[in-house]
Amino acid sequence: MKLSRYDYIIVGSGAGGGVLAFHLARAGKRVLMLEAGQRWQPRDYPDNELDASARLMWSGGVEPSQDASLMLMRGRTLGGGTVINQCLLDRFDDIALDDWAARSGLDSFSETAMGRHYDAVEADLSLQSIPESDWNGNARIYADGFDRLGYRRAPLRRGQSRCDVAGGNDCMRCLGGCPRASKQSTAATFLPRAEELGLEIITGCHIHGVVHGSAGVTVYGQVGREQVQFFAARCVLAAGTLGSSRILMNSGLGDALPALGKGFFCHPQFVTFARYAEPVDAHRGSFQALKSDDPRFRAAGFKLENVFMGPVAAAYLLPGGARAHQRLMRDYRHLACIEVAVRDVTPGRLSLSRGGQLRIHKSLGAPERKRAREGLKIIRDIYRVTGATEVAQAPTGIGLHLMGGCAQGLHRDSSVVNPEFAVHGMPRLHVVDGSLFPSAPGINPSLTIMALAHRAAEALLGGAQAPAGISRSVPADAAEVSA
Amino acid sequence: MTATHYLDQARTAAEGLRESSLKERLAELALLRQRIDQRREDIAEQVMAETGKCRTDALVSEIMGSLDYLHWLNKAAPAVLADEKVSTPIALMGKASRIWHEALGTVLIITPWNYPLHIALTAIAPAFAAGNAVILKPSEHTPLKGLLESLVADLPLLSSALQIAYGDGDTARALIDARPDKICFTGSAATGKAILAQAAPLLIPVDLELGGKDAMLVFDDVDLHRTSAGALWGAFTNAGQSCTSVEALYVQRPLYRDMVATLAQQLDALIVNEGDAGDADIGAMTTDFQCDIVEAQLEDARKKGAQIHGGGRIAGTRLLRPALVTEVTPDMLLMQQETFGPVLPVLAFDNEAEAIRQVNNSGFGLSASVWSKDLDRAARVARALRVGAVSINNVMLTEGNPALPFGGVGASGSGRVKGAEGLRGMTRSKAVLIDKQHGKLEANWYPYTREKYRLFGQLISGLSGKGLAALLRFARAGLQLESHAQKPRRNP
Incomplete structure (x- = not known):
């Protein structure tokens, strides 16, 4: 009886795994993708935030940090985080990339060196800038406030293909699975194309660990109650920051990788609502249409986002008890919402409990609090100058864009993954997801994870177009094309 | 190098080992043990590369098992290999009896591919400790080329006593034909039978550690x-x-x-x-x-x-x-x-x-x-x-x-390795009886006479009887025999 030996096993199907799978499959590789979540047809995605959280995310939607100062969210569905994010696809600037270059020792982290990879993934996506005609009341308040206060703003670039806001679409489901397959999640883009090229996908497969060997990597876990084990010449962890770090730690690699689980970052976000006398109808059309584009904000380490959410999530985030809360909820149509997203600088740490449970040690540091306060002050200013009758601050911070834990870099003491995207000392085990990030960029990470996946594909396939500036620490292996 | 060369060299080495003491040989085995311990990760790598073993199997079975054995051998060998005193019956009063456990000479060890280090070492070490020169013929699938040589390189006795003949079944057959003093084979029943058949007309003793179910x-x-x-x-x-x-x-x-x-x-x-x-x-x-x-x-x-x-x-x-x-x-x-x-x-x-x-x-x-x-x-x-x-x-x-x-029954082979029995298996016992120099003739020597025959009868009755009377009968017959034996046959 022959058991399959794949060229690659990819654990995770989000921005990293999805793009990588496509490029590997296109190169003729036999690829197996293992995804913990389920496969959904677009029309079957849950139609409200509560069900979406419960069924498309890990731990039912929110995972608290150890001190409960942040509620973290991550996708657990075919397509991973790209199914539940807003699909805001911006390139990183040199402010972010220079910091990465300095921390990692890799000069391939620059706008110029990344350009080719951004170009490549953007070419495979439908990217649209939200036109003013698609603005809802929330966007207009945001624009008005920015203009009155003299801050720079810009139209949002989003991965979407057929939202049809102009035609009256009002589905409010951008932050769950997109029922129109408009949002450019990997489930709607790279994965179906990769499957046409032969990618095999097993969903509902929870991976516990990997064993790196001389002939390949064994990946073990379970599907339902059944224990499973797969074998490939190489394994790529693309299970996200928490997932990839957990798998490596649970595989007993903590001792060999001193930097594993360290340098965990997110973008803490604090939502502030405001009530207006007239209906805002922030739920209409594009949930998000604008972004802050002010160099002062960037320098200060935050950005303001023009966001909104469905009533379930609004109920979760609106402050106050009983009557006060009820009153705000009743005025849902009159609510505007802006959040400050902070560029995190205080590194957190991931660890495993004795029982193998992931522990997230992440506190809001003084710099993050200060950045949040500065942003919140501007949000209040915006609400003030645009005539809000009441301002309501959400009681909880949300941690989005989970990053780091398996930083890419040159040295084992300060990084986990080498420039060829292999775990130090383990030439057949790779990591390709947001956990590679050496620091928090302050910009939505999805597009850059995709670009890194494109670069990783080149490195894995041993292409001639090796990324510039990379010192080849394991040249023989990187060039090896697996059987 | 031909099989005859291996054996010639082994015989020379065996002669040389006769000059060495057990203590000296065990001291070298202790150094070998240290060396294996120090190089255990390298050794595990080589074993893994040739066998495909997972690392824990390589470390625990091959290395730890070998070290354990060497540790035991070092402690146990002096007693197991020591000259033995055994009791001497009353009829041989005044004499002493000994058993000496002596080297066989040259031992051919043929090892399989499943535990290439452990099986080789747990045969080489007792053979050498007992004073034998050893020729190891490892499996061609897992030769571990150069490993043992490097481990014994600067141990003068062991490096001269151990030769490794790489090759397949033909090599083994040629080595057997060159007449080692003993063959220790671990492997399949089919090969075991072939070896036994080849060894039989040459009268070479064979230990067979074969398979099992x-x-x-x-x-x-x-x-x-x-x-x-x-x-x-x-x-x-x-x-x-x-x-x-x-x-x-x-x-x-x-x-x-x-x-x-x-x-x-x-x-x-x-x-x-x-x-x-x-x-x-x-x-x-x-x-x-x-x-x-x-x-x-x-x-x-x-x-x-x-x-x-x-x-x-x-x-x-x-x-x-x-x-x-x-x-x-x-x-x-x-x-x-x-x-x-x-x-x-x-x-x-x-x-x-x-x-x-x-x-x-x-x-x-x-x-x-x-x-x-x-x-x-x-x-x-x-x-x-x-x-x-x-x-x-x-x-x-x-x-x-x-x-x-360690050893089997029936189709699983015969002979034992490890333990005191395995160590003794690398020796042959030499029985020694020691008498002093004196002028007395032994009662059982010539001449045989009717009187002597009668006295032997009484002696046997005394020996097999019970009680004080029997003992007295035995003693009296003994004394009479002794004095009778000193007399020449009467020539009328």
Whole structure:
């Protein structure tokens, strides 16, 4: 009886795994993708935030940090985080990339060196800038406030293909699975194309660990109650920051990788609502249409986002008890919402409990609090100058864009993954997801994870177009094309 | 170098070793032990690369096992190899008796590919300790080229006493024809028979450590979790390529169903890979032909109605997923031949006698294990089994104690390695009787006379009689004999 030996096993199907799978499959590789979540047809995605959280995310939607100062969210569905994010696809600037270059020792982290990879993934996506005609009341308040206060703003670039806001679409489901397959999640883009090229996908497969060997990597876990084990010449962890770090730690690699689980970052976000006398109808059309584009904000380490959410999530985030809360909820149509997203600088740490449970040690540091306060002050200013009758601050911070834990870099003491995207000392085990990030960029990470996946594909396939500036620490292996 | 050269050199080395003391030889073995310990990660790497073993198997069975043995040998050898005093009967009063355990001379050791280091070392070390020169012919599949040479390089006695002849069966045949003083072979029954046949007309003694179809007998009063875990380890350690691997698990019927379920669940969690860092459970098979044998046996069993849980070969590798086989019948190849792979057939039995009969009918008789809370029952069954080793409430553990002998019964071979018996197996005993120089003639020497004959009769009666009277009779006859013996035959 022959058991399959794949060229690659990819654990995770989000921005990293999805793009990588496509490029590997296109190169003729036999690829197996293992995804913990389920496969959904677009029309079957849950139609409200509560069900979406419960069924498309890990731990039912929110995972608290150890001190409960942040509620973290991550996708657990075919397509991973790209199914539940807003699909805001911006390139990183040199402010972010220079910091990465300095921390990692890799000069391939620059706008110029990344350009080719951004170009490549953007070419495979439908990217649209939200036109003013698609603005809802929330966007207009945001624009008005920015203009009155003299801050720079810009139209949002989003991965979407057929939202049809102009035609009256009002589905409010951008932050769950997109029922129109408009949002450019990997489930709607790279994965179906990769499957046409032969990618095999097993969903509902929870991976516990990997064993790196001389002939390949064994990946073990379970599907339902059944224990499973797969074998490939190489394994790529693309299970996200928490997932990839957990798998490596649970595989007993903590001792060999001193930097594993360290340098965990997110973008803490604090939502502030405001009530207006007239209906805002922030739920209409594009949930998000604008972004802050002010160099002062960037320098200060935050950005303001023009966001909104469905009533379930609004109920979760609106402050106050009983009557006060009820009153705000009743005025849902009159609510505007802006959040400050902070560029995190205080590194957190991931660890495993004795029982193998992931522990997230992440506190809001003084710099993050200060950045949040500065942003919140501007949000209040915006609400003030645009005539809000009441301002309501959400009681909880949300941690989005989970990053780091398996930083890419040159040295084992300060990084986990080498420039060829292999775990130090383990030439057949790779990591390709947001956990590679050496620091928090302050910009939505999805597009850059995709670009890194494109670069990783080149490195894995041993292409001639090796990324510039990379010192080849394991040249023989990187060039090896697996059987 | 020809076989004759190897033997000539070995004979010269053996002569040289006669000048060395046991203490000197053990001192070199102690240094060898240190060296293995210091280089254990390198050694594990080389063993893994040649055998496909997972790292823990390489470290624990090959290296730790060898170190354990060397440790035991160093402590035990002085007593085991010491000259022995034995009692001298009263009829030989005034004389002393000794046994000297002397080197055989040259020992040819032919080793298999499953434990290339451990099996070689646990034969080389006692042979050398006993004062023999050794020629090792390792398996051509796992020669570990240069390893032993480098380990003994600056040990003067050991490096001259040990030669390694790399090659296949032809090399072995040529070496046997060059007439070593003893052959120690570990390997298959077929090759064992061929070696015995070749050695017979040359009158070379042969120790044969051959294969097995080792059984594990489980009564229904055991701890299910531990016993199942033991069965899986016993069946799959070294990917099942151990002569004492569990190859048939007999479970008392009331426990059978639960045990099969537990085994299946535990088996699914076993991780297969090679070249690991200590985190794979089951490594690769060492040879393609052994993979083929295992797969053919499983296919045969499947065709004959067996249920197989797990199994399968990962394409392009020698990695086999372990297999649990139920619905096993005696006509299946895997119940008739040694499997030597990660396959565990599980059978049910109803009573003790039936289980013993089934085990003793296998033809092989290497080792077995008996599992029961009732230690009396376990001991009773252990005594009834026709095997060379039994672990009670554990598995493959007699090998874990270097003081215990290792060897089989029937088709599993003869002779023992390890333990005092194994060490003595590298010697021949020399019986020595010591008398003093004096003028007296012995009573049993010439001349024979009627009188002497009569006195011998009285002496024997005294010797075999009981009580003081008999003793007196014996003493009187003895004294009379002694004085009679000094007299020449009367010449009238």
